[in-house]
Amino acid sequence: MSNLEDDPSLDDLLAPSHRARLVQLLSTLSGADVELVEDPDESVSPLEFNLDTLGWLKTTLPKERHRAAIQLFELFLLYAGKYRLAANLHLDVTEASYVELQQRNAALQASEARYKKLSEQLQQQVEEQVKVIEKAQQQLYESARLRAVGQLAAGVAHEVNTPLGYIGSNLAVAGDYLDEIEAKLSLDDDLAIVFEDFRALLGESRSGAQRIAGIVLDLRTFSNIDQAEFTSCDLNALLTTACHLLQAEHHQTLSIKSHLSELPELEGHPAKLSQAFYNVLDNAAKAIDGEGVINVESRFRDGVWEINIEDNGCGMPEEVMARVFEPFFTTRSVGAGTGLGLSVARDILTAHRGSVLLRSHPGQGTCVTLCFRLD
Template sequence: MRSFDDDPALRDLLDEKRQAVVLQLLQDLTGADFSIQEKAQVGAQPVEFQLETIGWLRCQAEPWRQEPAARLIEFILYFVAKYRMAANLHHDTTEASFAELQRQHAALQASERRYKTLSEQLQQRVEEQVRQIESAQQQLYEAARMRAVGQLAAGVAHEINNPIGYITSNLRVAGEYLDDLKGALKPGTDADSILDDFRALLQESIGGAQRIASIVADLKIFSNVDQEDFVPCELNQLIATACHLLEAEFSHSLSIKQCLGKVPKLAGYPAKISQAIYNVLDNAARAVIDGDGTVSITSHLLSGGEIEIIVEDTGEGIEPENIGRIFDPFFTTRQVGDGTGLGLTVARDILTLHGGRIDVRSSRGVGTEVVLRFFATKELI
């Protein structure tokens, strides 16, 4: 709608259709014919708007009617202009209000985006803090458990090593006495068979004592939690120790097949590496202990300098829907009270600490393969 900031023409105020209506009304009132033009005409009456002539009114039959008719038209144009002005003011106000609403809406949207971004950032920070807390809880749990095992192993080593030493020494001396006794007896008597049986009992007892000493030594290696610095570790020795402890835990009803290749020393924490290997072996053992399955562990050096340890079992495997959750803290498929659900989580964290990684592949009904990879330190190769 035109604002009339500039000088309007007659057609801007009254279009041709409305001009025809006004002229018809004048004819009805006076009975005379009128015409109106924008161009000047001889004998016509000027029609003014805001002191400017915008048209010429002509009544051919009765010219004396032109002047009052022109004033009437000017009066009509005045109110037309006022209506237009009010309409324009309303339009401008409405547009300004709409523009302000749009500006406020855009500001609200921008503010919403900022708050959404801030909320996402806060959520990420909260999740990160939760992960750090869970990780700290796991570490505290494992540290406390390992420290308890270490204290137990230290106590066992202290309390058992001395008696085992006495027993072993005494059994050897008893064997020497037995030799002396046999030499003093006449050959061919019934005592010979008794002495032979007694010697076999002594040898069996010495073997048992040595077995106890070996288990104590394994416990000392396995529970060395106070080691602060990385030290050169013999991985194959740690693997053998973990296998011996696990077989002892299952009362030797489980036999772990070991195929250990030549691998270099690895700089790390022996107790933690033993814990990772033990956790993986323990999962494999529990997957086959109720059936006729087998567990095997191999070690070898890859061409890229990585040391690879593979633990395989022929158990039932892992359900496809659970394979993505096996590293989640406290996730377990065992019965309540049988396992904490931290075994693989701790193993993964230990390998990450040593710059390694752990991968799990499993097929339902076929078995599970767990691959542990460490980077060997070049100086130790």
């Protein structure tokens, strides 16, 4: 349909079929010939709409009836024009509403996209904050654990070493007294057996006291209560201490085979390195469940310190290996593990510019390699 600002033509107002029908009806009503013509002559009258001539009407009617036919035709054109105007207005309003709806829809889609993006950003921020909180909890847990071990070691060293010195000294003096008494007495066979048993008892007591002193020393080395900053570390000594503590925890029943090569000292935090070694060893001990062997190796080559801790225990499937470094992930029953062992060990290695490599197969054991590199 034409624009409202255009001057309508006869075809715009009445379709050819409608014009033909109107001319036929006028002919029937008037009983005369009525015809629309394109070329004007003396026998025709103009059909006007809004002061514009749209065509000419030719009839055989008398002048007054001819004029009435013209007016009737123009009346039809007037109402056709009004209909056309209303239709155009409706179309324009509909198109404007459709354009407005499209704009609103585009605005809603843009708003939805913004909110979706904002939601994704918020979700990402929440996940990052959760990771930060979990890491902070992990660090607090391990810091508290290290402090507790350090305080325990300090307390044991203070409370045990002094009476242990008395015990060791007294046992040595008791041995000397026993030798003097034996030299002055004439011993029969029964009394000689008693003296022999007495010496064995004193020897076992001295051995027990030395073992206690060794455990105290291992605890001090493990917690390193006298050293808080990075210092030169003997990795073999720290590794040996961790093995001793693990053996003591398992009542000397673990089978640990050590193959330690000579290593240069490494700048690091002794207590944290000891914690990393102990965590890996503790995992290996739980994997063999007292029935296997743990092999511990150390070597230095091409500027890399390597500590291998391997067990012949149950091993791990791939789906477990993919999650072993996640904080608080554990396959053990409730209360049997915190799920922080390997996660903490990896963080400690990372802080020392190192890395943790893991190899494992179900039923074939696990090998954990701790690597430290020169700067």
